[in-house]
Amino acid sequence: MNRLRQIWSNINSSLWFVPALMVVAAMLAAYFLVLLDVSVGNEWTQDYSLLFGAGADGARGMLTAIAGSMITVAGLIFSLTLATLATVSSQYTSRLLRNFMRDRANQVVMGFFVSIFVYCLIILRTIRGGDEGRFIPSLAVAFGLLLALVSIGVLIFFIHHIATSIQAANIIARIANETYESMEKLFPERLGEQAGAAATAHWQATQHTWAPIPARRSGYVQNINNEALLDFARETDSIVRMERGIGSFVARGAPLVSVARYNGEPLTGEPAEIRDRLNDTYSLGDQRTLDQDLGFGFRQLVDIALKALSPGINDTTTAVMCVDQLGALLSQLVGRQFDEPLRMDEGRVRVAAISTSFATYLTLALDQIRVSGAGNVAVLLRLLTAIETTARRVTDRADRALLHQHTELVREQANRTLETDYEKQRILERCLVLREMMEV
Numbered sequence: 001m002n003r004l005r006q007i008w009s010n011i012n013s014s015l016w017f018v019p020a021l022m023v024v025a026a027m028l029a030a031y032f033l034v035l036l037d038v039s040v041g042n043e044w045t046q047d048y049s050l051l052f053g054a055g056a057d058g059a060r061g062m063l064t065a066i067a068g069s070m071i072t073v074a075g076l077i078f079s080l081t082l083a084t085l086a087t088v089s090s091q092y093t094s095r096l097l098r099n100f101m102r103d104r105a106n107q108v109v110m111g112f113f114v115s116i117f118v119y120c121l122i123i124l125r126t127i128r129g130g131d132e133g134r135f136i137p138s139l140a141v142a143f144g145l146l147l148a149l150v151s152i153g154v155l156i157f158f159i160h161h162i163a164t165s166i167q168a169a170n171i172i173a174r175i176a177n178e179t180y181e182s183m184e185k186l187f188p189e190r191l192g193e194q195a196g197a198a199a200t201a202h203w204q205a206t207q208h209t210w211a212p213i214p215a216r217r218s219g220y221v222q223n224i225n226n227e228a229l230l231d232f233a234r235e236t237d238s239i240v241r242m243e244r245g246i247g248s249f250v251a252r253g254a255p256l257v258s259v260a261r262y263n264g265e266p267l268t269g270e271p272a273e274i275r276d277r278l279n280d281t282y283s284l285g286d287q288r289t290l291d292q293d294l295g296f297g298f299r300q301l302v303d304i305a306l307k308a309l310s311p312g313i314n315d316t317t318t319a320v321m322c323v324d325q326l327g328a329l330l331s332q333l334v335g336r337q338f339d340e341p342l343r344m345d346e347g348r349v350r351v352a353a354i355s356t357s358f359a360t361y362l363t364l365a366l367d368q369i370r371v372s373g374a375g376n377v378a379v380l381l382r383l384l385t386a387i388e389t390t391a392r393r394v395t396d397r398a399d400r401a402l403l404h405q406h407t408e409l410v411r412e413q414a415n416r417t418l419e420t421d422y423e424k425q426r427i428l429e430r431c432l433v434l435r436e437m438m439e440v
Contacts, residue, residue, distance in 0.1 A: 005223060006283040009291055013102035015081075015110065022111030023118050030122040033140035040139075056129025059141045063127075066148045067120035073155060074113040081106060084162055091313075092171060093303040098287065099174065103165065109158040116147045168318045172304060176325040179297025180332060182290045187336040208239065208260035211267065213275055215256040219284030221248050223292050226351070228281040229257070230343065233350035237262050240278070245354030247293040256282060262348065295356070298364045301326050309372045309379065319373065320382045326365040327386025333358055334393040359402050362390075366406050374417040377426065383410050384430045391438050400438045407434045 011017045081100075088096050100106065123144055128135040164170055221244050233240045239262070243255040250256055257278055259267060267274055288296040305322035308315040338358065343351040366383060373379030384407065391403050414427035 005291070006285065009222070009289060010285075013098050015101055015107060018104070018107035019111030019114055022108070022115040026115035026119040027122060029143075030119050030140060033143055034123070034126050034137045037137035037139050038135075056127050056136055059127050059136050060124060063120045063124050063141065063144055066144055067117050067124070069148070070113045070117040070120070070151065073151070074110065074117065077110055077113060077155075077158060080158075080162055081110070084166055087166060088171070091166075091307075092168075093300065093307055095287070095300050095303055096171065096175075098289075099171075099178075099300075100165070105158075105161050109154055109161075112154050113151060116144070116151060119147065120144055168304075168315075169321060172301065172318075172321050172325055175297060175300050175304075176329060178290055179294065179301075179329055182294050182297060183329070183332060183336075186292060186294055187333075187338065209264060210241065210258040210260045212243070212255035212258045213278045214253045215244075215250045215282075215284070216252065216275070216279045217284055218250065218252045219286060220288045221246050221250060221282055221293075222285045222289050223283035225281040226353075229278075229351050230345060232277060232281075233259075234345055236267060237348075238267070239349055239352060241352040242354045244282075245356075247288050247295045247299075248354075250284065295361065295364055298326065298329065298361055301329075302365065302368055305369050306372050309369070309376070316376060316378050319369070319376075319379055323369060323379065323382040323386050326369075327382075327389040330362060330365055330386065330390040331393050333361055334390060334399070335395070358399055362402055362406065370406075370410060370413055374413055375419070377414070377418055377423040380410055380414050380418075380427055381430060384427070384434060388430075388434055388437065391434065394438075404435065404438050407431055407438075 085097055085100055088100060123137060123140045126135065126137055126140075224242070224246060229240050229242075232238075236259070239260050241258045241260070243257055244250045259274075259278070261267060288299070290296050301322045305319040305326075307313060308318035308322070339353065339355050341353050341355045342349050343353060366386070369379065370383055373383070387403050387407055387410075391400065394400050394403060408431070411427060411431045414424055418424050418427070
C-alpha cells in the first residue's frame with residue numbers, strides 16, 4: 001500500500017498523466033460520434049444546411065486547419081510551461097517545480113489541445129467523398145468545430161493562469177494552504193497507544209541488543225507505514241526503533257530501523273526477508289513531499305525567503321510575506337497533539353518513533369531567516385510579529401519559554417547587525433511588549 005501511494009503521488013505530479021487520459025477520452029469520443037453518425041444517417045442534416053452542409057473537402061479542410069492549429073498551440077503551451085518552470089526555479093526555489101508540475105489547470109490545458117489534435121486526426125480518417133462512397137460524420141465534424149471555439153477561451157485562461165501563478169503572493173499562499181491541509185491531516189495521528197511515564201522510564205532503563213536494518217536505496221523518507229511496523233513488532237515480540245524519520249535523507253546501507261527482541265534472542269527467519277519487509281514500510285524518493293512531511297511545507301517557505309534575502313535578489317517584501325505565512329502556520333500548530341516517540345501494544349513498547357514537536361517547526365521556521373535577515377529591520381520586525389501571532393495562542397509554559405528564547409535571539413541579532421539606534425530601539429520596544437505578553 002505504501003508503494004502504491006508513492007506511485008500515485010508521482011503520477012499525480014507528472015505532466016503526462018492527465019493529458020494521456022484526455023487523449024484516450026478524445027479517441028473514445030471520436031469513435032462514439034462516428035458510430036452515432038453512422039446509425040442516424042445524414043438525411044436530417046439537410047434541414048440544417050448552414051451548420052452541417054459542408055462537403056467532404058470542406059470538412060477535411062476545416063479539420064486539417066483545426067488539427068494544425070491545435071498542435072501549434074500545444075507546442076506554445078509546452079514552451080510557456082517550461083519557461084515558467086525555469087523562472088520559478090531561478091527566482092524562488094527549485095523545490096517548487098513539483099508544485100507547478102502537479103497543477104491540475106496546467107495539465108488539463110495541455111491535454112485539451114493535444115486531445116483535440118488527436119480527435120481531428122481520427123475524424124479525418126473516416127471522411128469519404130466521391131468514388132470512395134460518400135460519408136461525412138456531420139456530428140463529429142461539428143463537435144470538432146465546437147472544441148476549436150472553446151479552445152480560444154482555454155488559451156486565454158491558460159495565459160491568465162500562468163501570469164497569476166508565478167506571482168510571489170500567490171505562490172506563497174498556495175504553499176501555505178497546502179501545508180495547512182497537510183497539518184490538518186497529520187496531527188494528531190496515532191500509532192498504537194502512547195506510552196505513559198512509567199513505561200517510558202522502564203524502556204529507557206532497559207538494555208536492548210539492537211540489530212540495524214540497512215536501507216536498500218538512498219533517498220528522502222516520503223512515507224512510513226506505521227501500522228506495518230507495529231504488526232512486525234507484535235509478531236516478533238520485539239521493539240522497532242526508527243533511525244530515520246519523515247523528511248530525512250538516508251544513504252544506501254545506512255541503518256533505516258533497528259530491531260531488538262524482548263527475549264534478547266536474534267530475529268528468526270531469513271535476514272533478506274526481514275530486511276525487505278522492514279524496508280517496504282518506508283517509501284524513499286528523490287525529493288520530499290507533503291504527504292506525511294509537514295516540515296517540507298515550512299522548508300519551501302523558508303527557502304523562498306532565503307532566496308529573496310540573497311544579495312542577488314534582495315526582495316525584502318517577498319521575505320516578509322513568507323514570514324507572515326510561517327507565523328500563521330505556527331499559530332495553527334499551537335495546541336495540536338504531537339505523538340510521543342514510544343508506541344505501545346499489548347502492554348509493551350513496540351515502536352520507538354522519531355517524532356516532531358512544536359519546537360521542531362519553530363526552529364525550522366525562524367532560525368535561518370533570522371540569520372539571513374541580519375541588518376534588515378523589516379525582516380526582524382516581522383519575525384517578532386510572527387512570534388507575537390503565535391504567542392497569543394500559546395498556553396503551555398514550555399512553548400512560551402521557546403518563543404521568549406527566539407525573541408531574545410532576534411534582539412541579539414538586531415543589536416549586532418542594525419546600524420542605527422532608531423532601528424535598534426524599534427526592535428527593543430517590540431521585544432519588551434512580547435516579554436510582557438508572555439510573562440516569562
